[in-house]
Amino acid sequence: MxxxxxxxxxxxxxxxxxxxxxxxxxxxxxxxxxxxxxxxxxxxxxxxxxxxxxxxxxxxxxxxxxxxxxxxxxxxxxxxxxSEFSPEMLSGLVTEARESLEIADPSAKAAVAQRINDFETLSARVS
Incomplete structure (x- = not known):
């Protein structure tokens, strides 16, 4: 395919x-x-x-x-x-997601929180 x-x-x-x-x-x-x-x-x-x-x-x-x-x-x-993904890149993504959570509309907070959780799960897989 x-x-x-x-x-x-x-x-x-x-x-x-x-x-x-x-x-x-x-x-x-x-x-x-x-x-x-x-x-x-x-x-x-x-x-x-x-x-x-x-x-x-x-x-x-x-x-x-x-x-x-x-x-x-x-x-x-x-x-x-x-192989090119670094801990610094992941840290930046998590920081960006956490900042988004602070300003997110109440109806979007659950989705943003899930994205943070997904990044934390990803962190465990790439370390």
Whole structure:
């Protein structure tokens, strides 16, 4: 199947892959060729790409994934190879999320608190 990973700044990947594991808002999902058409939001987490060349992991901070039988497109807010992701980057994301919580509309506070929790869970996975 074909996979594209795109951020607002650049295209990170455009390749033929055998599987991608996506950190969806409702939980992780494994996507392979001939997958049912789906659109899902991403939560902060690890996106794992498996191809004939091995496995690559990307840290994503959120976004969307569009899945079809032919492939998937991941539109990430931010994405970086896990090997390039630093504790400083994570600290900055957590600080930004906590600042957002302070000014968030009351109806959005639960979603922002969940995002902070997702970043803390991500911290445990990348350390």
């Amino acid at each position: 074909h996979l594209d990973i795109v951020t607002p700044e650049r295209q990170l990947l455009s390749a033929e892959v055998s599987m991608v594991q996506i950190p969806g808002m409702e939980g992780d999902m494994a996507v392979m060729g001939n997958h049912a058409p789906t659109v899902t939001t991403l939560r902060p987490g690890i996106l794992t790409v498996t191809s004939g060349e091995g496995t690559q992991e990307y840290v994503v901070t959120g976004g969307f994934a569009e899945i079809s039988p032919e492939g998937a497109s991941v539109l990430a807010e931010q994405a970086v190879l896990r």
